[in-house]
Amino acid sequence: QKEVEQNSGPLSVPEGAIASLNCTYSDRGSQSFFWYRQYSGKSPELIMSIYSNGDKEDGRFTAQLNKASQYVSLLIRDSQPSDSATYLCAVKGRNTPLVFGKGTRLSVIA
Amino acid sequence: DAGVTQSPTHLIKTRGQQVTLRCSPKSGHDTVSWYQQALGQGPQFIFQYYEEEERQRGNFPDRFSGHQFPNYSSELNVNALLLGDSALYLCASSQSRVSEAFFGQGTRLTVV
Numbered sequence: 001q002k003e004v005e006q007n008s009g010p011l012s013v014p015e016g017a018i019a020s021l022n023c024t025y026s027d028r029g030s031q032s033f034f035w036y037r038q039y040s041g042k043s044p045e046l047i048m049s050i051y052s053n054g055d056k057e058d059g060r061f062t063a064q065l066n067k068a069s070q071y072v073s074l075l076i077r078d079s080q081p082s083d084s085a086t087y088l089c090a091v092k093g094r095n096t097p098l099v100f101g102k103g104t105r106l107s108v109i110a
Numbered sequence: 111d112a113g114v115t116q117s118p119t120h121l122i123k124t125r126g127q128q129v130t131l132r133c134s135p136k137s138g139h140d141t142v143s144w145y146q147q148a149l150g151q152g153p154q155f156i157f158q159y160y161e162e163e164e165r166q167r168g169n170f171p172d173r174f175s176g177h178q179f180p181n182y183s184s185e186l187n188v189n190a191l192l193l194g195d196s197a198l199y200l201c202a203s204s205q206s207r208v209s210e211a212f213f214g215q216g217t218r219l220t221v222v
Binding site for chain 2: 004032043044045088092095096098099
């Protein structure tokens with residue numbers, strides 16, 4: 001059973017701080033890693049993808065991947081109240097579908 | 111460029127009935143996947159269609175079936191609805207050789 005684990009939260013951070021979201025996965029054959037943002041009552045929106053070890057930056061977002069530790073993280077710099085949402089980690093193998101974690105709820109306090 | 115579109119957005123059905131949900135993929139995408147998301151949970155994979163065939167299937171009963179048409183659009187059918195089928199049903203489209211998947215707005219199904 002391929003599993004993706006996330007802390008459900010809520011994770012509360014003050015406006016302007018760095019939010020750090022973490023995810024671990026069980027399948028060592030996983031090749032593609034994604035972060036989706038989901039606002040309440042809406043569908044998931046792809047915000048970051050990462051395929052190799054290290055960091056990948058896009059604006060205020062940085063995704064970090066460590067395949068040896070089976071660990072993926074998302075950093076959000078200068079957090080804004082509009083970043084308040086549930087963040088879903090998703091993992092995919094070569095010929096397997098996306099497997100999602102349950103998501104971490106982030107609350108940015110103004 | 112239209113993204114992934116799903117219809118209807120909301121639906122209320124009675125236990126035992128059948129339902130059909132529809133999805134049009136993003137332009138240029140040929141692969142459609144369906145997910146079920148219960149409240150407070152992550153999306154659960156139902157199945158994936160490519161070249162009009164079911165390519166992969168998750169742990170869902172045969173009451174869940176689907177179809178993909180030559181224009182890559184897709185349908186999800188659920189027979190003999192149960193109260194536990196109430197959820198947000200999500201369609202995601204992708205290109206066959208690319209891992210990134212993009213979701214439609216979802217269909218909120220309520221079974222009463």
